[in-house]
Amino acid sequence: MKAIQDLYAAEYAHCxxxxxxxxxxxxLKSYVDGDRTIAHFTAEACYSGGVxxxxxxxxxxxxxxxxxxxxxxAFLNQQRGRTPELGLPRCVTASLRIDFKRPAPxxxxxxxxGALQSIDRRKVWVALHLHAGEQLCATGEMLAIELxxxxxx
Ligand SMILES: CCCCCCCCCC(=O)SCCNC(=O)CCNC(=O)[C@H](O)C(C)(C)COP(=O)(O)OP(=O)(O)OC[C@H]1O[C@@H](n2cnc3c(N)ncnc32)[C@H](O)[C@@H]1OP(=O)(O)O
Numbered sequence: 001m002k003a004i005q006d007l008y009a010a011e012y013a014h015c016x017x018x019x020x021x022x023x024x025x026x027x028l029k030s031y032v033d034g035d036r037t038i039a040h041f042t043a044e045a046c047y048s049g050g051v052x053x054x055x056x057x058x059x060x061x062x063x064x065x066x067x068x069x070x071x072x073x074a075f076l077n078q079q080r081g082r083t084p085e086l087g088l089p090r091c092v093t094a095s096l097r098i099d100f101k102r103p104a105p106x107x108x109x110x111x112x113x114g115a116l117q118s119i120d121r122r123k124v125w126v127a128l129h130l131h132a133g134e135q136l137c138a139t140g141e142m143l144a145i146e147l148x149x150x151x152x153x
Pocket of ligand 1: 008012013015018065066069070089090091092093094095123143145146147148
């Protein structure tokens with residue numbers, strides 16, 4: 001199965017967190033998994049926060065940011081009855097609220113999931129969770145907005 005990010009159009013594939021065309025980026029890969037989305041990521045030791053073996057909060061935000069927008073694009077497609085191979089809507093983050101529940105460890109596989117909360121035209125609300133094993137480390141609430149097509153001149 002292709003990752004959602006691997007279906008982004010070439011000009012939208014340079015995101016630092018998840019763009020397949022950004023050679024220096026993190027290449028997060030998100031997948032549709034039934035009625036939710038899922039991604040896995042293992043952070044190298046250099047992404048340490050201030051406490052030993054604690055992942056930097058900005059990296060947690062990055063993981064939720066990229067997984068959330070990919071999820072929003074997939075959920076919009078599902079609502080419209082389109083398969084991803086026909087192209088994806090282009091969604092960006094308008095707002096992202098994060099609760100840091102427990103420290104997320106370094107050099108350990110993390111699991112990020114997304115669930116659709118609601119859709120109102122271009123606006124998609126996504127609930128996000130980040131786990132290390134069974135431990136819930138962070139939750140997020142995202143409003144993603146589909147970019148409008150540029151007006152034809
Ligand atoms: C592109 C595909 C590839 C994506 C790669 C992965 C991306 C990874 C995630 C990111 O890092 S994205 C980068 C960070 N985000 C941004 O830089 C977005 C900056 N903001 C914008 O570009 C615009 O504000 C935005 C496109 C989100 C909306 O502008 P628009 O002019 O298209 O819409 P408008 O401002 O009219 O708002 C549309 C609706 O959303 C609502 N809205 C907008 N921002 C909101 C907000 N922050 N909170 C709540 N509601 C908001 C707004 O009230 C309105 O509601 P109604 O339709 O009901 O009237």
